[in-house]
Structure formats: structure tokens, C-alpha cells
Amino acid sequence: MLNKLLFTLLLVFTLPLAHAGEAVPTTDDPVLEKRVMAVADKLRCLVCQNQTIADSHAELAIDLKNQVREKLRQGQSEQQVLDYMVARYGDFVLFQPQVKSTTWLLWFGPFVFLGLGFVVLIAMLRKRRQLIQQAPGLSSEEHARAASLLAGTDK
Amino acid sequence: MNRFVLPLIIFFVLIIFLGVGLKLKPREVPSPLVGKMAPTFHLAQLHDASKTITPEELRxxxxxxxVWASWCVTCRQEHPLLVEMSRRNIVPIVGLNYKDKREDGVDWLQKLGNPYVLSAYDHEGTAGIDWGVYGVPETFVIDKAGIIRHKVIGAITPDVIQDKLIPLIKELNGA
Structure with missing residues (x-):
């Protein structure tokens, strides 16, 4: 048991160290590479859809990273490269969805539901308070019985 | 009685959402290129590296x-249908050999039949990226003006040919 616990603790604390270094294609320009990774971090890999192309080792992701590098090297801005990708692969290629009319529900929906939850909660609390106020009081006989029950002298 | 109504409603709403969710195909990302001009490319031909091919020639x-590759298993599955389509002369099909070895591509067409009027050779996959290709096979329908009208993601099936491609091609040819 203790062994297991120690092992688990060891795992938990060493896990951050185990984060593997990502395969960074060799370029002699670390500044450019940093920009490439920044853009790649915003693009979804369409083969492995829950990864960015920065994380992914799929062949398409590597090709897209190369394409990003090429475009940035030609002097395009980060935004231009993102626009280029959206024009070809659609909005879905952006890992973080844009805020626009079609995505309002996605962005603000949770807050709407949270608000609705509060409304329901407040309504229920009010109703409960009313019920308590409306509840008839105990008669003196009932009081006496309750007291004896609490004291443990009943029966 | 009343306290069962709300959970029942919630249950049915959930069932409807899950049912719709089952029908969704998250792998099929709709292409924003449908309805737009087909991206151009200048690529060498698969069979003859000295000759090039561009989409403008088909205007x-x-x-x-x-879009296909010899390493792609699903392409092998749809290949007989493409051969059949070309035999029936339904529509000219241009092949885009994607990230393949030239010999492998040529070899495959020799063995399995060549449904393509022309084959482009995209070794680096750059034309593929321009066309928004993210998996092979993919098939685009391009009209007379050079506008992409439809994209099939994944293998073509007899149903897709019968219900989608042939009516669309007829319509585009008639116009």
C-alpha cells in the first residue's frame, strides 16, 4: 500500500520532467523558428483533430509547418499566414475559434446557462422560504412530544 | 406524475442531441474552397517530368x-470506380498524385488501370495544401469557369457517383 502510494507520488512529481522535447526542424534562425511555432500553435491538425500542428507529428502537420515557415520567410505576417490557412481549410483550422456571430453560442452559451442556473436557484430559494413561512406552527402537545423525543425519554 | 415530466423532456432532448451527434462526421471538414476559383498549380506530369500541367488547360x-497516392489504402478501394467512370466517359478525370514516389505511382496505374486523362505529380504536397487537401483520397468537381463546385472527402462510392456526381456533372454541362 505504502509502496503504491510512494510510486504514485513519484510519478506525479516526475511527470512534468517527462515532457518530451518536440521535434524542432533544424533551421539556423531561432527567431523565425519561434514565430513558426507561435503560428503553428494556433492551427489545428486536421488529421489528428485535437492537436495543434505544433504538437502533431502527422505528415500533414509537418508539411503545414514547412508552409508556415516558407510564408514567414517570404516576409508575410502571422495574420496573413493564418488567413491563408483559413482560406484553404476553413475556420476549423484555427485551434481557438474566432468570436463572430456564428460562434456566439459557443463562446457565450456557457455563461447564459450559468445565468439561467442562478435564476432557477434564486426562484427555488424564494419558494422554499415561502413554504417555511407558510408552514403551520406546532401545537403545545407536539412541542412536548418533540422535547421528550430529543431527550430520549420517549417510551 | 408531474415530477416525471421534466426528466422525461430532458431525456428526449438528450436523445435527440446524441442522435444528431451520431450522424455528424467530424472527419469531413467542409472545404471553404467550394464555390471559389480552383487554386492554380504548375506541376510536372507523372509520366513525363518534362511536361507540365495546370488547371487552366481544362478551362x-x-x-x-x-487526389491519390499509391500508399493510400482507401485510394485502392475507390480506384475501380474511377476506372469505370472513365470507361463510361462520364467526365474527364485529372489525377493529382500526392506525396508519392514517381515509380510507385506509374507502377500502380499500370497494374490497376489508368482512369486519368492527365496525371500531375505533387511530390512535396504543396499543390495539395493550396487545394486544402488533408487526407487522400479527395475528389473535386470543377466547372467550366474553373470554379470548384463540390468536394468528396474520402473514397468515392457507387452511391456518391450515382446520386451526387453524375447529376451535378450533367447540370454543370447543361448550363
Whole structure:
């Protein structure tokens, strides 16, 4: 048991160290590479859809990273490269969805539901308070019985 | 009685959402290129590296661009259908050999039949990226004006040919 616990603790604390270094294609320009990774971090890999192309080792992701590098090297801005990708692969290629009319529900929906939850909660609390106020009081006989029950002298 | 109504409603709403969710195909990302001009490319031909091919050569015709590779298993599955389509002369099909070895591509067409009027060779996959290709096979329908009208993601099936491609091609040719 203790062994297991120690092992688990060891795992938990060493896990951050185990984060593997990502395969960074060799370029002699670390500044450019940093920009490439920044853009790649915003693009979804369409083969492995829950990864960015920065994380992914799929062949398409590597090709897209190369394409990003090429475009940035030609002097395009980060935004231009993102626009280029959206024009070809659609909005879905952006890992973080844009805020626009079609995505309002996605962005603000949770807050709407949270608000609705509060409304329901407040309504229920009010109703409960009313019920308590409306509840008839105990008669003196009932009081006496309750007291004896609490004291443990009943029966 | 009343306290069962709300959970029942919630249950049915959930069932409807899950049912719709089952029908969704998250792998099929709709292409924003449908309805837009087909991206151009200048690529060497698969069979003859000294000759090039560009989509402009096909302007004025309705044609298909089929993206394939010899390493792609699903392409093998749809290949007989493409051969059949070309035999029936339904529409000119242009092949885009994607990230393949030239010999492998040529070899495959020799063995399995060549449904393509022309084959482009995209070794680096750059034309593929321009066309928004993210998996092979993919098939585009391009109209006479050079606008992409439809994209099939994944293998073509007899149903897709019968229900989608042939009516669309007829319509585009008639116009």
C-alpha cells in the first residue's frame, strides 16, 4: 500500500520532467523558428483533430509547418499566414475559434446557462422560504412530544 | 406524475442531441474552397517530368480532380470506380498524385488501370495544401469557369457517383 502510494507520488512529481522535447526542424534562425511555432500553435491538425500542428507529428502537420515557415520567410505576417490557412481549410483550422456571430453560442452559451442556473436557484430559494413561512406552527402537545423525543425519554 | 415530466423532456432532448451527434462526421471538414476559383498549380506530369500541367488547360470543361497516392489504402478501394467512370466517359478525370514516389505511382496505374486523362505529380504536397487537401483520397468537381463546385472527402462510392456526381456533372454541362 505504502509502496503504491510512494510510486504514485513519484510519478506525479516526475511527470512534468517527462515532457518530451518536440521535434524542432533544424533551421539556423531561432527567431523565425519561434514565430513558426507561435503560428503553428494556433492551427489545428486536421488529421489528428485535437492537436495543434505544433504538437502533431502527422505528415500533414509537418508539411503545414514547412508552409508556415516558407510564408514567414517570404516576409508575410502571422495574420496573413493564418488567413491563408483559413482560406484553404476553413475556420476549423484555427485551434481557438474566432468570436463572430456564428460562434456566439459557443463562446457565450456557457455563461447564459450559468445565468439561467442562478435564476432557477434564486426562484427555488424564494419558494422554499415561502413554504417555511407558510408552514403551520406546532401545537403545545407536539412541542412536548418533540422535547421528550430529543431527550430520549420517549417510551 | 408531474415530477416525471421534466426528466422525461430532458431525456428526449438528450436523445435527440446524441442522435444528431451520431450522424455528424467530424472527419469531413467542409472545404471553404467550394464555390471559389480552383487554386492554380504548375506541376510536372507523372509520366513525363518534362511536361507540365495546370488547371487552366481544362478551362471550358467540367472535370474532376482526384487526389491519390499509391500508399493510400482507401485510394485502392475507390480506384475501380474511377476506372469505370472513365470507361463510361462520364467526365474527364485529372489525377493529382500526392506525396508519392514517381515509380510507385506509374507502377500502380499500370497494374490497376489508368482512369486519368492527365496525371500531375505533387511530390512535396504543396499543390495539395493550396487545394486544402488533408487526407487522400479527395475528389473535386470543377466547372467550366474553373470554379470548384463540390468536394468528396474520402473514397468515392457507387452511391456518391450515382446520386451526387453524375447529376451535378450533367447540370454543370447543361448550363
Amino acid at each position: 471550358g470543361k467540367v472535370w474532376l480532380l482526384n
